[in-house]
Structures are given as C-alpha cells and as structure tokens.
Amino acid sequence: MADFGEILSNIGEFGLFQKLTLFALCFPNVMQSFFIASFVFIQSDPERHCNTDWILSADSNLTTDELLNLTLPREEDGTFSRCQMFVPVDWDIGAIKEYGLNETAGCQNGWVYSNTLYDATIVTDFDLVCDKTNLMELIQTMFMAGVLVGSLIFGPFAESFGRKRATQIPAVIMFIFTVTAALCPNVYFLLVCQFLVGIGGGGYRVNCIILSTEWIGASKRSWGACVTQLFGALGQCILAGVIYFIRDWRLAQLITAAPLAVVAIYIWFIPESARWLLSRGRTEEAKQLIVKAAFINKRTVPDSLLEKPWFYQPGQAKGLGCIKRKAVGARWKIEIKEAVNKGGIQIIFKSSLLTRYFFVVAFGWFSLNLATYSLYLNMGSFGFNVFLTQFMFGAFEMLATLLSIWLLEVFGRRISLISTLLTGGLSCMFILAVPKGYAIAVTSLAVAARFFLIWSGPVCAVYMQELFPTSVRQTAMALGSLAARTGSFLAPMLNMLAVYHWSIPTAVFSSFTLVSGALVFLLPETRRKELPESADEAENKRNVTSTTTDSSPNQDSTKL
Known part of the structure; x- marks a missing residue:
C-alpha cells in the first residue's frame, strides 16, 4: 500500500517546504503568549x-x-x-x-x-479595585472562555472546511480584537474584546499544530507540536523585556498587534493540508501541493504520480482509506479506496479502546493546564521579582520544549508523558511543605513544576494526533484542546479558593496531575508509527511502523 507517509518519504519528510510552513504557522504563538502573560502585569493591587x-x-x-x-x-x-x-x-x-x-x-x-510598577494598567485605567476587584478575575475568565469556545468551534470547522481556512480566520480575529482591546473606552467593552481574542487564539493554536504536522513525516512529527510550544516560550521571555521597558498596557497591546498584522497578511498563502484534501476527494489540489512541496524540497516526484490521473470509481463515497496502486503496462494508476471513516466523532466513541485513549490524554491535558495556569496566574504572590520570575518561566519553558523535541524520539511518547506528569505533580505538592516567607524556595519549586508540565504539553498534542484516524484527527485534537482550555478556564476560579486556605488550589491541581500521570500507563506507544487513516488502523495496527512497505511482487521499486 502506498499511503501518504510513503508520498512524504519521496518528496521529503521534513524539508525546506515543511520548515517554512512550520515557522510561518508557529510565529504567531510568540504573540499568543502575550495574551496570557500580560495578566500577570495588570492584576496587581496598587x-x-x-x-x-x-x-x-x-x-x-x-x-x-x-x-x-x-x-x-x-x-x-x-x-x-x-x-x-x-x-x-x-x-x-x-x-x-x-x-x-x-x-x-x-x-x-x-x-x-x-x-506603581507600571505607568498605566487595566486596573488603574478602569479602577478595578475595592468592590470591582473581581472584574480582573472576570477578564481572565472571559479570555479563557474564549480560548475554550475557539477550540470547540474551529476544531470541527477544520474537518469540514479545511485546516487552512480554520487557521486563517482565527489569525484575523486575533489581530482585529487585539487592536480593538487597546482602544477600549471601558472595562465591559474590554471583556467582549478579550473573549473574542481568546476565540481567535484558541482556534489558531489547535489548527496550526495539525496543519503543520500533517505535512511532516513520522520521524519528525513531534516537531509540529513542540516548535509551537517553543515559540510560545520565546514569547514569554520577550514579554518580560517588553513590559519592563514599556509599562503602558495599551501601548503593549498595540505592540502585540503589529506582528499579528503581518501574520494576517501572509497567512492567506499558507498551503492546505494535502492529507486533508485527499480525505475529501480533492485529489487534483492535493497533487498540485505535493508537486510544489517536492519542488521546494528539491526532490523528484515519481512519474507514476504525475502521468496518471487520480480518480474515484463510480458511486464511490469521498474519503481516503488508503491509496492503492495498480499496474497498467509500465505505469501505475492511483485509486481511492472506498471510504471507511464514516460517522464523524462517533468513530471515537463507538470504540471502547479509542474512547479510553481519548479520555486518558484529555484528562492529562486538562490537569497539566489547570496546574500550569494556576501557578502562572499566582506568580505575583510568590514574593519574588515578577519580571525575573516571568523570564525564568519563559526560559525554562524553552528548555523543556527543546528537551521534549529530542526525548520524544529517544524514549517515546508513553514514558515521556508518565514521567513529566508525575514529576510535575510531585513538585507542585512539595510547595505545600514550604513555610510561608521562603520566596526563593516556592519560586524554585513552581519553576520546576512548570518545567515538567510544559514538557508534557507537546506530548499530549502529539499523542492526540497519533492515536486517531485522519477523518476525526482534528476533531479529537479540538476536543482534547477543549479539555486543556477547560483547565485553563478553571485556573483563575481555583485560585480564588485560596481565600479559605492558601493550600487548597495547590492540593487540588497537584492531585489531578498525579492521577493523570498514573492513567497514562493505559496508553500504547506510538513513536515512529504512521498516522492511522481508519478506525481499524487506530485500534488494531499500532504495531505497523512508518517503514512498512508493500511486499507484493508487482510493486514498483519507486515509492509514491
């Protein structure tokens, strides 16, 4: 069988085409970090x-x-x-x-x-103090709610209208409402803008990973999720410097919007996922993109792929189970096998095995985001310099992501996720043992916990892509991201429980993280295995690696 993985092996699994696409899609995540991290600098009680x-x-x-x-x-x-x-x-x-x-x-x-540390903040501009203090938490919650809604809307949207369109629209939304937020005359208008910025951010993040990953071969597939995270960490380091020198929140918003304006222009030239086009029966468009990718990668597309048209047999439903080759003289025809992935999201929940995979990964993603954002939004209470703490968070996140890129291929997905979730959860739990007043110790444990939890984030994203078939991969990714964003959404409200006792938030998110780490033992290893095209492959063929080829005696020596 010649699947899309074999096509990628011919045109380049991670050539210049994939690298340019990956960079272009990941760059906006530098600015996305500003949306979350900026809350740390505007919620102080002056x-x-x-x-x-x-x-x-x-x-x-x-x-x-x-x-x-x-x-x-x-x-x-x-x-x-x-x-x-x-x-x-x-x-x-x-x-x-x-x-x-x-x-x-x-x-x-x-x-x-x-x-005040700052010249102008949301707090001072809109007087969010005394009886209006809770509006600051509401702004955080509205943004997180927007991210959650964006993941929910644009995930399934990508299955019907394409990964490209589901990436372009959120990018434009982010730009428009980031600018609008900087010009808000009152806090209520700002609440609406933050919600819409969150929708754009959530929709973009979940789709840019899938779009880049579906163009990358099995040996480098983890780069799609990891480099996205890396650019986000770089953004956090940059943010510490930007806010240190520019202490006006409106100006900081406009500076954030400037690069997004560039993104809103070039995002229209990003290539669609050829894998998705094939799954929708748009084979000519897919072939054009494959030829373009091969040209940029300086690779040659086999004549068998170019000389004969791709076609459907009469009465065949659109969809791609696999690409089948038939010998016709000295050439090959490429057919589309009858669709086997009908039923949409039901494919996941009709199978007890896929359902178990989904809930284990989704719960892990939820738990690590709950812990990560609870720590992050509580940064100001650690008692350490907020600018230095912000920079340390960003720098250690970059290190964690770089390690994740490497160690995902060395140790695999399963061991990586188990070890990072358990270690991160234990680091959070140790914070409870530190007496009040030891700012350096608390900050060190928080940075260590966040280091391992950030490390586990890309692993969840990679796992969610590799466990489910093409027809529901984006939906599974969107629902997993929705679980993660739910954790982010609940983090500000969990932190509010500290009014009853300071240890409650830490005890809750630490326990969730430890339980989720233990559940990962139920998942299979997916390292260097080709993405499944059907539910049967997702359930029964996890042992088939990307190097598997058709051994038929009639097989052409040139792979498609």
Whole structure:
C-alpha cells in the first residue's frame, strides 16, 4: 500500500517546504503568549487612596499630609483607608479642622495611585479595585472562555472546511480584537474584546499544530507540536523585556498587534493540508501541493504520480482509506479506496479502546493546564521579582520544549508523558511543605513544576494526533484542546479558593496531575508509527511502523 507517509518519504519528510510552513504557522504563538502573560502585569493591587481633591476648594494651600488626614479614615493598623473616604461637606477649612469629619462612604471621585510598577494598567485605567476587584478575575475568565469556545468551534470547522481556512480566520480575529482591546473606552467593552481574542487564539493554536504536522513525516512529527510550544516560550521571555521597558498596557497591546498584522497578511498563502484534501476527494489540489512541496524540497516526484490521473470509481463515497496502486503496462494508476471513516466523532466513541485513549490524554491535558495556569496566574504572590520570575518561566519553558523535541524520539511518547506528569505533580505538592516567607524556595519549586508540565504539553498534542484516524484527527485534537482550555478556564476560579486556605488550589491541581500521570500507563506507544487513516488502523495496527512497505511482487521499486 502506498499511503501518504510513503508520498512524504519521496518528496521529503521534513524539508525546506515543511520548515517554512512550520515557522510561518508557529510565529504567531510568540504573540499568543502575550495574551496570557500580560495578566500577570495588570492584576496587581496598587497603592492608592480615594481622590479627595474636593477639600482644595476650601483651602488650596493644604499639604498632601494635611489633605489625607482631613479626608480619609484610618484602618486598624494606622494606614489610610484604600477604599473609604469622609463624605464631602460644604464647610470652610477652619470648621473642618476644628470639628473633623466622621461620616464615611466609598470613593466617589475615583482613586489616586502611587508607587506603581507600571505607568498605566487595566486596573488603574478602569479602577478595578475595592468592590470591582473581581472584574480582573472576570477578564481572565472571559479570555479563557474564549480560548475554550475557539477550540470547540474551529476544531470541527477544520474537518469540514479545511485546516487552512480554520487557521486563517482565527489569525484575523486575533489581530482585529487585539487592536480593538487597546482602544477600549471601558472595562465591559474590554471583556467582549478579550473573549473574542481568546476565540481567535484558541482556534489558531489547535489548527496550526495539525496543519503543520500533517505535512511532516513520522520521524519528525513531534516537531509540529513542540516548535509551537517553543515559540510560545520565546514569547514569554520577550514579554518580560517588553513590559519592563514599556509599562503602558495599551501601548503593549498595540505592540502585540503589529506582528499579528503581518501574520494576517501572509497567512492567506499558507498551503492546505494535502492529507486533508485527499480525505475529501480533492485529489487534483492535493497533487498540485505535493508537486510544489517536492519542488521546494528539491526532490523528484515519481512519474507514476504525475502521468496518471487520480480518480474515484463510480458511486464511490469521498474519503481516503488508503491509496492503492495498480499496474497498467509500465505505469501505475492511483485509486481511492472506498471510504471507511464514516460517522464523524462517533468513530471515537463507538470504540471502547479509542474512547479510553481519548479520555486518558484529555484528562492529562486538562490537569497539566489547570496546574500550569494556576501557578502562572499566582506568580505575583510568590514574593519574588515578577519580571525575573516571568523570564525564568519563559526560559525554562524553552528548555523543556527543546528537551521534549529530542526525548520524544529517544524514549517515546508513553514514558515521556508518565514521567513529566508525575514529576510535575510531585513538585507542585512539595510547595505545600514550604513555610510561608521562603520566596526563593516556592519560586524554585513552581519553576520546576512548570518545567515538567510544559514538557508534557507537546506530548499530549502529539499523542492526540497519533492515536486517531485522519477523518476525526482534528476533531479529537479540538476536543482534547477543549479539555486543556477547560483547565485553563478553571485556573483563575481555583485560585480564588485560596481565600479559605492558601493550600487548597495547590492540593487540588497537584492531585489531578498525579492521577493523570498514573492513567497514562493505559496508553500504547506510538513513536515512529504512521498516522492511522481508519478506525481499524487506530485500534488494531499500532504495531505497523512508518517503514512498512508493500511486499507484493508487482510493486514498483519507486515509492509514491
């Protein structure tokens, strides 16, 4: 049988064509890191007090200390209230000083901020303090909800309309609403923009991995997921520098949008997945792309692929089970075998084996994202320098991804996922044993935990692609990504449980990660095995490697 893996072996499994496509698809993930990481820099609780300039109408020569003493109540610790003020009165300054003010109320004219790390943040621009503090968590949650919805919408969308279109539309959405977010006049409009940015980000991330991976041969397939993660880690390192030098959130948003404008232009020239085109019966388009890829890779396409047309037999349903060759004189015809992958997502859930595979990987992906984002969004409470912690997170994520690229092919998927989930979960659990006040120890354990959890992320993405047939691969990937995004979505809400006890969030996500690591023992190894084209292959032929060839005596010596 000549499957798509054999075609790739002829035109190049990871040549210049694949590298250019992979780079172009991964580059936007540098900017995607900004969407999540920027929350760390805008949710701080700045020093502040109510704006009480009303008293200056009674005496414009008051010093700052006098103004605060006359207009602000004090807390039990002796500091000025951050959320209360004395109710303004129509008295002269002498009467105010003699009798004082007693009636208090919430801030009526906004706040005055001091000793802030940043020039302008969402918190200070929209006064998300005191009774509006929870709006900051709501902004995070809306973004995560958008990512979840984007994965849910554009995953199945890619099965019907193509990987290319499902990548282009989210890229444009990201650009438009990143710019719009920078111009938001109020927090409620910002909530809508963040939700739509999340939709674009979630839809793009899940589809760019599949589109790049389906062009890459079995020996380098893990690069699709790992390089995507690598570019995201690079973005986190860059973010630490950008926010350090540019401390205005609106300007930072516009800087983020600038590269996305370039992406929104070149994304229309990205090639479609030939594997998907074949599965939809669009063989001529697939053949043109295969020829183009071979040309860029400086490889020769066999004459048998070019001289004879690809065709369907009458009454045949569209779909690709495999490509079958028949000898006709000295040439070969390429036929499309009758479709065997009908039923859509039901293919996964009709099989108890595929269902088990799906839930094990999806639960692992959910758990690691719950832990990763809970740690990340709680970075400011570690007590260590937030800029340095951000850079360390990004740098160690890059190292984890580079190791993942290499060790996925050395040790395989199964051992890699088990070891990283269990080690990451144990590192999170050890945080509970560190007494409060040991910022360096807590930060070190958090960085170590995140290192292993980030390492396990690409493994889940690779596993989800290699366990399921072409007809539902993108749907499985989308649902797996949906599980991961659900973990991200729940992370801010899990962190809110710290008001009851600081250890609750850590205990929860550590336990989930350890359980998911243990469940991975139920998965098979898929290293260097060709992507399954049918449910039968996914269930019964996991032992067939990418090097398997048809040994028929009539087989042409030239692979297709």
